[in-house]
Amino acid sequence: MTRFRFTLFWRIFLSIWLAMAVTMVTSQLANRFLQDRERQAIVRQVGLQDIAGEAVNLREQLGRSEARRFLRIEGERLHLHLILIEAEQGHRRLPRMVRERMQSSWHLSKPAVLDLDDGYRLVAWPRMGGEGWLHPGLFRMFELVLAFVVISLACWWIARLVSRPLKHMEGTARSIANGDTELRVSDTIAQRRDEIGQLAAAFNAMTDRLCQLLDRHNRLLRDISHDLRTPLARQRIAIELASDEGADPALMESILRQNERLETMTGQILTLYRVSENGRAFEQQPVKPLALINRVLGDASDYAEQQGVDCKLVASDDVAAVSILGDSGLLQRAFDNVLQNALDHTPPGQSVDVELSITKDQVEVSVADEGPGAPSDMLNQLFEPFFRADESRGGKGWGLGLSIARDIVRAHDGTVEARNRETGGLQVIVRLPVFFGD
Numbered sequence: 001m002t003r004f005r006f007t008l009f010w011r012i013f014l015s016i017w018l019a020m021a022v023t024m025v026t027s028q029l030a031n032r033f034l035q036d037r038e039r040q041a042i043v044r045q046v047g048l049q050d051i052a053g054e055a056v057n058l059r060e061q062l063g064r065s066e067a068r069r070f071l072r073i074e075g076e077r078l079h080l081h082l083i084l085i086e087a088e089q090g091h092r093r094l095p096r097m098v099r100e101r102m103q104s105s106w107h108l109s110k111p112a113v114l115d116l117d118d119g120y121r122l123v124a125w126p127r128m129g130g131e132g133w134l135h136p137g138l139f140r141m142f143e144l145v146l147a148f149v150v151i152s153l154a155c156w157w158i159a160r161l162v163s164r165p166l167k168h169m170e171g172t173a174r175s176i177a178n179g180d181t182e183l184r185v186s187d188t189i190a191q192r193r194d195e196i197g198q199l200a201a202a203f204n205a206m207t208d209r210l211c212q213l214l215d216r217h218n219r220l221l222r223d224i225s226h227d228l229r230t231p232l233a234r235q236r237i238a239i240e241l242a243s244d245e246g247a248d249p250a251l252m253e254s255i256l257r258q259n260e261r262l263e264t265m266t267g268q269i270l271t272l273y274r275v276s277e278n279g280r281a282f283e284q285q286p287v288k289p290l291a292l293i294n295r296v297l298g299d300a301s302d303y304a305e306q307q308g309v310d311c312k313l314v315a316s317d318d319v320a321a322v323s324i325l326g327d328s329g330l331l332q333r334a335f336d337n338v339l340q341n342a343l344d345h346t347p348p349g350q351s352v353d354v355e356l357s358i359t360k361d362q363v364e365v366s367v368a369d370e371g372p373g374a375p376s377d378m379l380n381q382l383f384e385p386f387f388r389a390d391e392s393r394g395g396k397g398w399g400l401g402l403s404i405a406r407d408i409v410r411a412h413d414g415t416v417e418a419r420n421r422e423t424g425g426l427q428v429i430v431r432l433p434v435f436f437g438d
């Protein structure tokens with residue numbers, strides 16, 4: 001059964017419309033209340049009924065002038081305007097402003113009218129600043145403040161309605177991108193009957209599908225790599241036996257070399273799978289970055305000499321005193337892969353420059369070659385598994401070395417990036433946090 005959908009458009013539209021309606025109705029009711037309070041305050045003036053009776057007596061005995069003088073004196077004492085009129089004459093003697101207020105059903109600050117015996121009425125309204133007086137501007141100010149508060153609350157509710165689930169989804173996406181593939185958008189948001197709920201449900205479905213594909217991909221790499229190791233080992237033994245029995249040495253050497261390449265690729269795939277799958281589940285110890293890079297350069301010296309490439313190391317004075325926290329073997333594999341990539345793409349007679357420095361509590365390792373570089377739009381893809389920029393960097397590997405290096409560096413809370421040098425060649429920069437432990 002399809003649930004009724006209350007779209008986001010109608011939620012926002014009705015929220016604003018209801019806020020405006022509530023503002024208008026509430027302000028009118030509040031104004032009516034304030035008007036009644038004002039009139040009641042006038043009527044409650046001490047002795048107002050007695051003053052009205054005394055004014056009637058003075059008018060009948062001494063005339064209108066004496067009654068007006070009496071009401072003026074009493075009005076000044078009570079901070080009121082007081083006028084005695086005959087009921088049958090209507091309101092013609094009242095000031096035009098007062099008549100308009102009395103005739104308007106919605107006019108602010110209406111005067112108070114006391115019906116007296118003998119056909120008289122006492123009309124009273126406050127003087128400026130007098131007791132019970134509410135300035136007309138106060139009503140307008142009250143309406144503005146009330147409208148501001150109600151509409152602000154409505155806008156806050158709408159903003160929260162829209163932004164809070166989107167912020168939750170954004171945080172969920174970041175966590176999934178950082179490796180927490182079990183995380184999903186909460187059911188409270190995914191079950192909403194609007195566009196945001198549909199987006200959250202589609203996001204969860206997409207994430208499930210992508211995680212399934214990624215899991216199948218990892219399992220495929222793992223299974224193939226494991227299955228290849230045994231026949232490759234047996235093949236190596238068979239090649240060695242064939243060489244011992246007098247087979248063509250050149251042919252056997254070629255076959256053995258290809259066998260070694262396959263074994264190396266299999267080992268790299270297993271390393272990539274282990275780092276990607278286990279994340280930071282490895283033992284970490286303080287590691288001296290300068291000593292680590294020296295070991296990497298030492299291991300690569302024979303290959304560099306064979307390639308005819310010179311490796312140059314430059315380290316700042318403060319590097320020798322710092323450490324990084326991690327797995328020495330994995331870190332050595334990462335830097336070895338970066339250096340191997342540089343050596344593979346540097347022409348004979350050129351050099352690879354390795355620099356170590358400290359920048360903002362991070363150890364920065366730069367490995368720069370003098371090869372052809374890479375297209376700018378492919379720099380980020382260099383760290384993807386099996387990617388090779390064949391147009392400019394047609395190397396000898398399988399596109400796994402830099403990918404393994406990236407995953408190892410990320411597992412150590414570091415970053416890695418590639419950029420083209422202005423003088424030509426590719427520069428790979430690895431940054432790892434300095435370890436401040438004891």
